[in-house]
Each structure stands twice: as C-alpha cells, then as structure tokens.
Amino acid sequence: MAAVFLVTLYEYSPLFYIAVVFVCFLVTSGLVLGWFGWDVPVILRNSEETESSAGVSKKQMRQVKNPFGLEILHLTAASVTKGITLKPDCLEDCFLTCYWGCSVQKLYEALQKHIYCFRIKTPQALEDALYNEYLYRQQYFIKKTDKEEKYCQLSEDAQITDFGPVPRSCYPLVALLTLAEEEDREIYDIISMVSIIHVPDESYRLSCRILYQYLLLAQGQFHDLKQLFMSANSSPPTSDPPPGERDADRTLLEKVGLAEDEPEWHEETSKDCVVCQNATVNWVLLPCRHACLCDGCMKYFQQCPMCRQFVQESFPLCSRKEQDEAEPKPVL
Ligand SMILES: [Zn+2]
Numbered sequence: 001m002a003a004v005f006l007v008t009l010y011e012y013s014p015l016f017y018i019a020v021v022f023v024c025f026l027v028t029s030g031l032v033l034g035w036f037g038w039d040v041p042v043i044l045r046n047s048e049e050t051e052s053s054a055g056v057s058k059k060q061m062r063q064v065k066n067p068f069g070l071e072i073l074h075l076t077a078a079s080v081t082k083g084i085t086l087k088p089d090c091l092e093d094c095f096l097t098c099y100w101g102c103s104v105q106k107l108y109e110a111l112q113k114h115i116y117c118f119r120i121k122t123p124q125a126l127e128d129a130l131y132n133e134y135l136y137r138q139q140y141f142i143k144k145t146d147k148e149e150k151y152c153q154l155s156e157d158a159q160i161t162d163f164g165p166v167p168r169s170c171y172p173l174v175a176l177l178t179l180a181e182e183e184d185r186e187i188y189d190i191i192s193m194v195s196i197i198h199v200p201d202e203s204y205r206l207s208c209r210i211l212y213q214y215l216l217l218a219q220g221q222f223h224d225l226k227q228l229f230m231s232a233n234s235s236p237p238t239s240d241p242p243p244g245e246r247d248a249d250r251t252l253l254e255k256v257g258l259a260e261d262e263p264e265w266h267e268e269t270s271k272d273c274v275v276c277q278n279a280t281v282n283w284v285l286l287p288c289r290h291a292c293l294c295d296g297c298m299k300y301f302q303q304c305p306m307c308r309q310f311v312q313e314s315f316p317l318c319s320r321k322e323q324d325e326a327e328p329k330p331v332l
C-alpha cells in the first residue's frame, strides 16, 4: 500500500516537491509570525520599527539648584610657583578655601566620611576630616554680588616648587566652596563643592585644569560633576547670557540614585541639532555624553550620530513643560 503511495507520489513528482516547499514555507512563516506561540528571536528592520524602538531608555531625572560655580582664568599662566587665578561665581555668600598639596588619600577618606555621618559644610569640617594633611591654606570670603578674580599662590615659606613625579600622593590644589550663612545651608540641597585642580610644575607639565568636581549634598551623598560634549560646529554664545539663562546654566541635571554621570548644563542653550540643523539640541546620550539631538530626531537614533556609540540611556536637557515656559512670548 505504502509502495503504491510512493510510486504515485513519484509519478506526480513536480507536484510533490511543490507541496513540500509550500509546507516548509508555511511552517517558516508560522514561526516568524508567532502562530505557534514560540518565542523565536526575529530581527525585523524597517523604518517604522526603528521609529517605535523602545531600546533607549529615558533616565530618571531630578533637578537641583547648584549655588556654586568656579572657573580658572589665565590657564596658560598658572603654575605652582606663579600661582593660579580662580573666579568664583556663587548665588549666595560663600567661602572659597584653597588647600595646596592636599593628600589624595585623606581627601577621599573625607568624602567617605561625608557620606556616613560627618557632613562637610564648612572649611573647618573638611580640615578636620583631612587631619590637616595639606601644605598651605588660603581662604577668601566671596560675596554673592562679587565676581572678582581671586589669585592663589602657594606660600614661599612652604618651599615647594614641585609635587614630584606621578603617581602622586597629593593633589596640587583643592578648592572648597562652602556656604557662608547657616540659613543658606537649609535652603540648598548642595552644601559644598570640592574642585580638584591640577596646577603644572617642573615634574608634570600637563596644562592647568579641573580634574574632578564633586557636589556634596546635605543628605550625605556626593556627585561627580561631568561636562557635556556639544557639537563644535555650533556657534558659541556671543555675550553674557541674560539673567534667565544664567539660572538655566546653573541647572544641574542628575539621575536619581547613582552618583556618576551627572553633567552640568553649560551655556549651550541655543545650539542646533547635528542632524536636522534646525531645532535646538535637547537630548544627551549616555554613556558618551554627546548632547547633539533635538526632540524630533532623538527617536531615530540608537547609536550616537557623533561617535557611533550605542545609546544605553538618554535624558532631556529640559522637559517639554519647561520648554514651553521658556518659549519667548511673541511681541505684538
Ligand atoms: Zn534634529
């Protein structure tokens, strides 16, 4: 019986093969479209699919106001022997305390102490936590209206012209900004800012720069401030921004929970999207920290258009609500 069946099939062989191919096609389509309920991984690539991609997650944000700002002026002129010019820019009356030759280990121990119990909200608190392991200390009172440059120089009595070869056990300069008034410490979440500054000397001529900046919070956390990278094609801001934008500059955007990856929003509020060259940049991509896409273009990219790195997370510089508020009212 079976033999007869096979012979019959053989006689109609073209039909048999067509039938086999058709059955295979049906099974494959079934697998791809999930008719059998099996979870077969299928990569579908078309424009609509990319648009609705859920791959890039949006970071949880919290907005805090940072009362501190610190800038180094005349970078090329700075050195351990010639000193350094600092320009604090604070929202409240502050103390700027500079510690030359501050022990690296003691500084990080001090930051750990801040987390656990010993909040660093005054220069004295930091000095206690450091066990005075620094060479020389200078302090300046900074009025909130005062945008004056402060010139810091290591005392000649210290007889230090050089901090020795790397790796070093001390940082050339640590600048601490703390709020001067007790009541201001109640208003702000951020109670102090620690800036670790490299100052060039004979042994290590790397140009003067801020190596790390930490914002210390009243609740005990500290956050590492990081810069955002903007497109170099965009035109730099021409003059001093108006007061409204200055507040925006100070806006610190941070993710909740983790201390890393908190960029500071600098003055690039009016820059164009690198893709459409039309709308304002509003999205920062992580981990590369390129701020290069507008709201409209953001959904098309799973890789950064500037460095091709896969985007793991992203966050907006300002949410839609704030954008609407910031939108200038038309003048009639
Ligand atoms: Zn765009």
Ligand SMILES: [Zn+2]
Pocket: 285, 288, 289, 290, 304, 305, 306, 307, 308, 309
């Ligand atoms: Zn990038």
